[in-house]
Structure formats: C-alpha cells, structure tokens
Amino acid sequence: MPCRTTDELNELVHKAKNYIGGGKVADYIPALAKANPEELSVAIFHDDGTCVSAGDIQQKLTLQSVSKVLTLALALLDYGEEAVFDKVGYEPTGDPFNSIVKLEFSPSKPLNPMINAGALAVTHMIKGNNADDRFRRILSFIQQLAGNSSVGYSKEVAQSEYETSDLNRALCYFLKQHGVIDEDVEELLNVYTKQCAIEMDCLDLARIGCVFAMDGLEPVTNRRLIPVHVARLCKTFMVTCGMYNASGEFAVRVGIPAKSGVSGGIMGSVPNRFGIGILGLH
Numbered sequence: 001m002p003c004r005t006t007d008e009l010n011e012l013v014h015k016a017k018n019y020i021g022g023g024k025v026a027d028y029i030p031a032l033a034k035a036n037p038e039e040l041s042v043a044i045f046h047d048d049g050t051c052v053s054a055g056d057i058q059q060k061l062t063l064q065s066v067s068k069v070l071t072l073a074l075a076l077l078d079y080g081e082e083a084v085f086d087k088v089g090y091e092p093t094g095d096p097f098n099s100i101v102k103l104e105f106s107p108s109k110p111l112n113p114m115i116n117a118g119a120l121a122v123t124h125m126i127k128g129n130n131a132d133d134r135f136r137r138i139l140s141f142i143q144q145l146a147g148n149s150s151v152g153y154s155k156e157v158a159q160s161e162y163e164t165s166d167l168n169r170a171l172c173y174f175l176k177q178h179g180v181i182d183e184d185v186e187e188l189l190n191v192y193t194k195q196c197a198i199e200m201d202c203l204d205l206a207r208i209g210c211v212f213a214m215d216g217l218e219p220v221t222n223r224r225l226i227p228v229h230v231a232r233l234c235k236t237f238m239v240t241c242g243m244y245n246a247s248g249e250f251a252v253r254v255g256i257p258a259k260s261g262v263s264g265g266i267m268g269s270v271p272n273r274f275g276i277g278i279l280g281l282h
C-alpha cells in the first residue's frame with residue numbers, strides 16, 4: 001500500500017537534514033562505510049493500517065542492532081521469560097553497545113539483551129537444527145512482523161561484519177568460558193551477522209514498530225503475532241536500553257520506546273498509536 005505524504009513530515013525531514021554532519025557513518029563494518037550520509041527517510045505506520053512517509057523511502061537499510069529487539073521477542077516465544085533471563089539480565093549498563101567491561105563482574109552473564117554480549121546470548125538461544133535453520137526462522141519471523149515476505153538480507157554487509165567481528169568474537173569466547181553459551185563461536189557469529197544484515201525500508205520498519213505499539217497485534221489484519229507480555233517486555237527494554245549509554249537522555253527528550261542500529265535506522269513504537277521507521281545514514 002502506498003503511503004501518503006504530508007507537508008508537516010516533509011518539513012521535519014527537511015529541518016532534520018541540517019543535522020547531517022553532526023554524526024558520521026559507522027565504518028568499523030567496512031560495508032557500512034559506503035553509506036551515503038545525505039539520505040534520510042521516515043515512515044509512520046498507524047494502528048488502522050494507514051501510513052505517512054517523507055524522504056527517499058525506496059532506500060533500504062540493514063537492521064543492525066534494531067534486530068536485537070526482534071530476536072529477543074523470538075527467543076521469548078521459543079523458551080519463555082525464565083529461561084531467557086537465566087542467560088541475560090534486565091539492567092541497563094550505561095556503557096557503549098560493544099563494551100566488554102561489565103562481563104568482568106559477577107555474575108558474568110550480560111546485563112541486558114540490547115548490548116552486543118546480551119544479543120549474542122539471545123541469538124544463541126534461537127531454536128533450529130543448524131545455523132541456516134536458525135537464521136531462516138529469524139528472517140521469517142521478521143518478514144511476518146513487517147507483513148512483507150520479500151524482506152531479505154545483505155550478503156555483502158553480513159560477510160563484511162563476519163570478517164571483521166573480532167570484538168564480537170571476543171565477547172562470544174568470554175560468554176562461552178562462563179557457560180552462558182555452549183555452541184561453536186563461528187556458527188553463532190554466522191547467524192548474528194546475517195540477522196544484523198536483514199534489510200528493509202523505513203515503511204517495513206515502521207510497520208514492525210506498530211506491531212510493538214499495538215502490544216503484538218498486526219495492524220492490518222489484527223492478528224496476534226506476539227503475546228502482550230512479550231511485546232511489553234520488548235518495549236520496556238527499548239526504553240531502558242534501546243539507545244545504550246544515551247537511553248536516559250533519549251527517554252527524557254523524546255520519551256518513546258525506540259531502538260537504534262549502527263546503520264542509521266531507528267524503530268519507534270508509540271503505544272496504542274503508531275510505529276515509526278527512520279532511516280538516516282548520518
């Protein structure tokens with residue numbers, strides 16, 4: 001369904017472009033360094049299935065850490081809250097996303113599922129017969145949330161991250177040493193880097209945000225995709241840890257559950273109203 005656009009949203013995108021230059025594209029994953037920092041698009045997907053958008057909405061981005069909320073939901077569906085939070089904690093860290101420092105404290109399980117260590121422990125839990133099967137399940141769950149079976153992943157970005165993921169490798173070995181994970185580290189990184197490379201446009205992202213905003217109901221069909229308590233738990237993590245060490249300031253200034261990713265995507269969920277997908281590569 002095509003989205004309409006409004007003067008107000010176009011004006012906001014126009015104003016937001018003034019901030020290009022205040023940031024920089026992530027280059028620790030070489031394939032992400034090629035991103036065009038000028039691009040900015042936004043979509044809002046409402047609970048009645050209508051949407052508005054502005055900017056270059058054909059543009060796609062890889063989910064990167066936005067995927068962590070979605071795998072958390074899937075792991076909770078697979079195993080339930082008790083088993084998941086046996087491996088990963090509930091607490092914000094105030095540290096950057098890839099920090100290893102808090103793992104040194106006891107207990108050495110990751111403090112929350114949004115930092116890389118926690119997200120790796122969550123991806124470890126996704127059920128499947130092998131790495132391909134687990135990734136297929138993640139992708140198909142995300143396709144369902146986006147209402148779009150053509151959502152795929154960027155092989156280039158996945159490969160680029162896999163080849164340069166030594167910090168995540170180190171986190172995995174640390175987790176393995178402490179019994180949080182017990183699988184082959186390369187298998188886990190294979191699934192994780194593909195999950196982070198799942199690619200979509202801002203409308204898909206807004207529609208997923210809307211499922212969480214609606215406590216797990218698909219906005220177009222009203223079908224339940226996620227149980228209420230899982231959707232609420234995910235939104236709580238978006239508030240407390242969705243922006244890592246900037247989560248507190250974001251909560252004060254913006255005040256909605258949201259999750260960022262290093263490719264420049266942000267997914268927001270305004271409870272009972274709409275989902276927001278922002279693609280800004282700067």
Ligand SMILES: NC(=O)CC[C@H](N)C(=O)O
Nearest residue numbers: 064065097116196261262
């Ligand atoms: N903050 C992010 O988006 C980080 C995700 C990225 N794939 C990583 O693990 O480094």
